[in-house]
Amino acid sequence: MRFGDLPKPKPQKGEVLIKVKAAALNHLDLHLSSAKLNIPLPHVSGSDVAGEVAEINGASRLKIGQAVVVNPAIPCGKCARCEKGLSCEIVTIFGYKTPGGFAEYVIAPISQVYPMPKNLSFVEAAAFPLTFLTAWHMLVGRANLQKDETVFIWGASGGLGSVAIQIAKYLGARVIAAAKDEEDAKKVKAIGADEVVIYTRGNTVEEVKKANGGKLVDVVFESVGAKTWARTLAMLRPHGRVVIAGTTSGEMASQDLSDIYYFQQTILGSRMGTPEEFEQILKLVGEGKLKPIIDKIFPLRNLNEAIKRLEESKQIGKVVIEVGNT
Ligand SMILES: [Zn+2]
Numbered sequence: 001m002r003f004g005d006l007p008k009p010k011p012q013k014g015e016v017l018i019k020v021k022a023a024a025l026n027h028l029d030l031h032l033s034s035a036k037l038n039i040p041l042p043h044v045s046g047s048d049v050a051g052e053v054a055e056i057n058g059a060s061r062l063k064i065g066q067a068v069v070v071n072p073a074i075p076c077g078k079c080a081r082c083e084k085g086l087s088c089e090i091v092t093i094f095g096y097k098t099p100g101g102f103a104e105y106v107i108a109p110i111s112q113v114y115p116m117p118k119n120l121s122f123v124e125a126a127a128f129p130l131t132f133l134t135a136w137h138m139l140v141g142r143a144n145l146q147k148d149e150t151v152f153i154w155g156a157s158g159g160l161g162s163v164a165i166q167i168a169k170y171l172g173a174r175v176i177a178a179a180k181d182e183e184d185a186k187k188v189k190a191i192g193a194d195e196v197v198i199y200t201r202g203n204t205v206e207e208v209k210k211a212n213g214g215k216l217v218d219v220v221f222e223s224v225g226a227k228t229w230a231r232t233l234a235m236l237r238p239h240g241r242v243v244i245a246g247t248t249s250g251e252m253a254s255q256d257l258s259d260i261y262y263f264q265q266t267i268l269g270s271r272m273g274t275p276e277e278f279e280q281i282l283k284l285v286g287e288g289k290l291k292p293i294i295d296k297i298f299p300l301r302n303l304n305e306a307i308k309r310l311e312e313s314k315q316i317g318k319v320v321i322e323v324g325n326t
Pocket residue numbers: 075076077078079080081082087088089090091
């Protein structure tokens with residue numbers, strides 16, 4: 001990532017120009033900065049943006065200077081599912097295929113821009129959209145997690161996992177969270193996990209059963225992939241569901257398919273979420289029922305340091321870039 005100057009973007013019809021105040025990092029930014037992705041350069045990444053409306057081109061209820069937050073899931077508006085009001089087949093992620101928020105100014109479609117909840121700072125507002133939407137769609141939209149069910153959450157101290165704990169608790173489910181060591185365990189407990197299993201020692205599946213009164217779990221929340229998949233399926237009860245929205249440890253895993261049909265298990269893929277889900281989250285965050293968790297704040301100039309923190313998996317909650325203090 002390089003820090004430098006680009007021309008100030010100009011909003012086209014139906015777009016808003018936002019003066020960025022804060023933008024949070026996601027695992028996606030690591031992909032963008034390392035992998036051989038076919039995106040035109042120079043690219044500005046940053047999918048989670050909070051800022052002030054600087055310019056509006058088109059009809060909108062937004063006002064100049066208003067504090068806003070961007071819904072990072074941009075539906076295509078044309079596919080069969082979009083027409084039925086369901087989650088889009090080919091949703092575009094803001095800051096991935098479009099210029100993102102690690103900049104002084106960014107453009108967003110009017111329909112993606114929402115008034116920022118008044119109880120939040122810009123940093124807090126930048127810290128919730130992508131992970132909250134992703135975790136909500138995984139647990140509610142896809143896995144249909146029920147009150148009194150038990151969910152096991154991998155990556156529980158990370159940006160996505162820490163949110164999943166909060167959402168699962170809000171839904172009334174019982175949470176068993178994965179932690180890498182004792183210190184990590186304390187942190188995920190503080191976020192709200194009922195039980196913690198340290199996955200770096202012993203037999204994870206046996207530990208999970210022990211934490212669940214001798215039973216396998218109803219739902220597994222996956223975003224780790226290759227390193228955890230075998231344990232994920234082994235801890236899942238017959239008729240249980242796995243919901244997956246990421247493969248941070250690698251994408252190739254092997255699977256005994258006979259287990260899937262014999263135990264009638266369901267594997268659910270999940271990606272981003274619907275506009276209705278985003279509005280629901282906005283409401284719950286605004287009411288203080290779900291809270292963004294901030295790990296560390298960096299100035300825009302030090303974006304590479306922030307990326308390094310994410311690479312080292314040291315963060316609890318979100319790493320956020322504050323723009324303006326560069
Ligand atoms: Zn669509």
